[in-house]
Amino acid sequence: MKYKNILSRVYSYLAVALAASIVGACTPEEMDGGLGPAPTSESVEFSMAPTQDNPNIITFTNQTPGAFKAIWDFGNGNTAVGDQVNGAFPVEGTYTVKLTVLTRGGYAYNTKTVTIAETNVSMLNREDYNFLTGGADDEDGKTWVIEKEVKGHLGVGDASAPNPTPNWWAAGANEKADVGLYDDEMVFKLQGFSYTYINNGNTYANKDYASELGGTNASADVTVAYTPPTNMNWSITEENGKKYLSISNGGFLGYYVGESKYQILALSENELYLMSSQKGVPGNAWFYRLVPKGYVRPVEPKPVKMEDMEDNFDEEGNLVWKKEALTLNESYDNPAPVGINKSAKVAMYVKQEGQPYEFANMFTDFNYNFDLSQRNVFKLKVYVPSYNDFITQAGEDWAIKNLLKQVSIKLQDGTSAQPWVNQVEIKQPVDKLDQWVELTFDFSAFKDRKDLNRIVIQVGGEGNFIPGIFFLDDFRLE
Known part of the structure; x- marks a missing residue:
């Protein structure tokens, strides 16, 4: 060559x-x-x-x-x-x-x-050059794309942190499918150190820098019509023990934040993980995860088992709850410490008013898939106050528009891009208000499923826009 x-x-x-x-x-x-x-x-x-x-x-x-x-x-x-x-x-x-x-x-x-x-030529036979371009024998270079199937393929975090990560926001799998980012291709050649950006006519840009690509700055990130220059080159430099990938002539990779220089966090045959600053906002660290075009990251199969699960909200349970459009207080004074639940602390589940809160959920993920063949029954205590509005109707046309006296438990594959598609769900009505009741959720009908690893608790129904306050306690696997 x-x-x-x-x-x-x-x-x-x-x-x-x-x-x-x-x-x-x-x-x-x-x-x-x-x-x-x-x-x-x-x-x-x-x-x-x-x-x-x-x-x-x-x-x-x-x-x-x-x-x-x-x-x-x-x-x-x-x-x-x-x-x-x-x-x-x-x-x-x-x-x-x-x-x-x-x-x-x-x-x-x-x-x-x-x-x-x-x-x-011997000076060009470097591991990082070879990983990035395919090496001297690959005259067509190596084509990289955003790894859209993996959470965190695009993200932003605190640049001042000792080890910055996308802790402020990380894109979920395929979250940006409609912005023109996932069909972009970044081609690196060793010959001439050339870089080619193939964007198929449009580019996804940070809202503050769209005008630099010929678009209009906006209130939110925007897709703009843009033709990349053809005379771009790449270089890898080392500064203070860190490696950087730079693109000449104002070039960039996929999502534009006003910068052409990226710190290399990882570079191997099948991974290019980069971090850049944001023009004018040095506190923002942007993250980009790329893979060779056509590459599919192998997924390590999760073990199939079932372990004890419990959370009484008085003591440390063995579950870590996450929230989706929900206000959750996991250590709230019991509003009625009588009857079947005299514990001091419970969880307060607050569904707010409006469409943004129509899917108010709490959920927890596991590093194994559930074995439902032997243990498949969950129990949960719930207190539904009568002061909630169960009469007013507002919501999606496909949904019951009232706030419901109901608790739903769903089992999902949390690794899926759309975990709700193949979920299993059991809904239990609550017929007694202003007192603690215990509900049973029996998933024995799904004992053959081996692909579920997330538990979702949803109270009040979904698709309605009505606010509600509920209290939960003593969640456990029988």
């Missing part, structure tokens, strides 16, 4: 930005003695010489009088800081190397050109 002409374009602005950041970080010791004369381009001097063992690795030495910082841009997407540094140029071609120096009088820069006579 022949390499020629090309690497990345000159990133002059990187060096200027880096210089500016260093000026702001100068210590009093570095600036001691006051300002000196402003440096000029002519005063910025440096030498360059190929290393003895490899003519494609050049040693650069800063020779500028009075400089206390030297920032290098090698013209191939890589940068360095120091008075003597090495720059690697695996591909033949001519590169403009830029040195920016800081003195007490300010900063200035100068450039020189480096000509590399021959491509050193």
